[in-house]
Amino acid sequence: MTKSSKSRRMSPRSRIATAAAKAATWASRRTGRGSGGMIGGLIAQKLDPRILGQLGGGRPAAIITGTNGKSTTTRMLAAAMRAAGDTVATNEGGDNMDAGVISALMASPDADTLVLEVDELHVAHIAADLKPKVLLLLNLSRDQLDRVGEINKIEGSLRAAVDANPQATVIANCDDPLIASAAWDAKNVVWVSAGGGWTNDATSCPRTGGPIIRDGDDWYAVKELPGGGAFRRPAPAWTITGDGIATPYGTTIPLDLTLPGAANRGNATLATAAAVELGAEATVAATATEGVDNVAGRYSTVRVGDHEVRMLLAKNPAGWQEALSMVDRDADGVVIAVNGHVADGEDLSWLWDVVFENFGGMSVMASGERGTDLAVRLLYAGIEHDLLHDPLEAIAACPPGRVEVLANYTAFRDLKKAIERRAAASESERS
Numbered sequence: 001m002t003k004s005s006k007s008r009r010m011s012p013r014s015r016i017a018t019a020a021a022k023a024a025t026w027a028s029r030r031t032g033r034g035s036g037g038m039i040g041g042l043i044a045q046k047l048d049p050r051i052l053g054q055l056g057g058g059r060p061a062a063i064i065t066g067t068n069g070k071s072t073t074t075r076m077l078a079a080a081m082r083a084a085g086d087t088v089a090t091n092e093g094g095d096n097m098d099a100g101v102i103s104a105l106m107a108s109p110d111a112d113t114l115v116l117e118v119d120e121l122h123v124a125h126i127a128a129d130l131k132p133k134v135l136l137l138l139n140l141s142r143d144q145l146d147r148v149g150e151i152n153k154i155e156g157s158l159r160a161a162v163d164a165n166p167q168a169t170v171i172a173n174c175d176d177p178l179i180a181s182a183a184w185d186a187k188n189v190v191w192v193s194a195g196g197g198w199t200n201d202a203t204s205c206p207r208t209g210g211p212i213i214r215d216g217d218d219w220y221a222v223k224e225l226p227g228g229g230a231f232r233r234p235a236p237a238w239t240i241t242g243d244g245i246a247t248p249y250g251t252t253i254p255l256d257l258t259l260p261g262a263a264n265r266g267n268a269t270l271a272t273a274a275a276v277e278l279g280a281e282a283t284v285a286a287t288a289t290e291g292v293d294n295v296a297g298r299y300s301t302v303r304v305g306d307h308e309v310r311m312l313l314a315k316n317p318a319g320w321q322e323a324l325s326m327v328d329r330d331a332d333g334v335v336i337a338v339n340g341h342v343a344d345g346e347d348l349s350w351l352w353d354v355v356f357e358n359f360g361g362m363s364v365m366a367s368g369e370r371g372t373d374l375a376v377r378l379l380y381a382g383i384e385h386d387l388l389h390d391p392l393e394a395i396a397a398c399p400p401g402r403v404e405v406l407a408n409y410t411a412f413r414d415l416k417k418a419i420e421r422r423a424a425a426s427e428s429e430r431s
Helices: 003-009 012-030 039-047 051-056 070-083 098-107 120-130 151-164 177-183 262-277 282-290 317-326 349-353 371-380 391-397 409-430
Strands: 061-065 088-090 113-117 134-137 169-173 189-193 212-215 218-221 238-240 301-304 307-313 333-337 364-367 385-387 401-407
Touching (some): 051 098, 051 120, 061 120, 070 088, 070 113, 070 262, 070 282, 088 098, 098 120, 113 120, 120 151, 134 177, 134 262, 151 177, 169 262, 189 262, 301 409, 307 317, 307 391, 307 409, 317 349, 333 391, 333 409, 364 371, 364 391
Parallel strands (some): 061 113, 061 134, 088 113, 169 189, 189 238, 307 401, 333 364, 364 385
Antiparallel strands (some): 301 307
16 A cells, blocks of 8 residues: 555545644754654644544554563564564654654554554553554553552553453463453463563552462462452463573574563563564564664663763663663673653652662762762662762763663663764764
């Protein structure tokens, strides 16, 4: 189908909204005010509240959601579908609310398949417009309470989205009881054992209120479900193992990811299972996930003066714990940068849920706008450290060599921009 034929299917109001949005996106990029990933979508939705469904056009769509790993899994699934021969519309910049999704669809009007990261609180209404073929549910854990609220509220919202989309195949992480609860009543569900390293937020059953008991890889609720029967870890069709991805077909696909960490191996398994539901071949999909080497700068290594800096992003206790497990203990320095803007969560009490105690013996710098809060936490953890609020200055103060940087959302974003500006200035001086 050509772009022009798709345009004829759109309402006049949607066509006007799309034209205005494209002009705003162009102006944003032209003036250097931004990438245009949000402004176009905001304007389009303001002019036509129904534009999302119009832009979707009934094409096969996958919605990826969860507390952690959305951007990475979305990038992996998009790579898998491209390897399978599809053209893909995706919001790989991480803009995962309405405006970002709308902008992604406007940017790729002729794409065969939609692969979209969606914020947990926005899944229900975006799914109502796009009628996805696949709903991919990663994990649920405590996020910024002042921004998104209690975790059972999120589980309830996802459960409602599953119930409202019987046409969707739900790809769900059976190692997370909260995700299992959200997907429990799905008409079509594919269970994936992707791992569940953070268990602190899934100690009680959202369906019965009773405790969750863990026994090795298994878990179960003490209380029976209201209609009778046990709420227990479902048997997975797909499983991540030390050898690779164990498939429903009795085979194991070797997996050698570029990205670090056990969580990313689980993300690759979920992405592979979702790609198969979208028509890809399992081996092709799994191999494609191996080629993902960074996600909007995350996991990337950059040169900053005398330092080779690896950038890791973490946004909540579960994400921080996973990121901390990736830190190279042989690195010459560690910079931990924390801000407290709305996008980060202004309440930083979660710092006390993160285990910083195992950084003894490393050169640690506390940094970011809320570096003082972090410094207090490190003091109580018994970790020797210095405090420099500017992350670039903190990197410069580390011993020469390799530096691991862990930062929350806006601290990561601002540091990335500062490094890019510094590199551009150096290049300009040389030329």
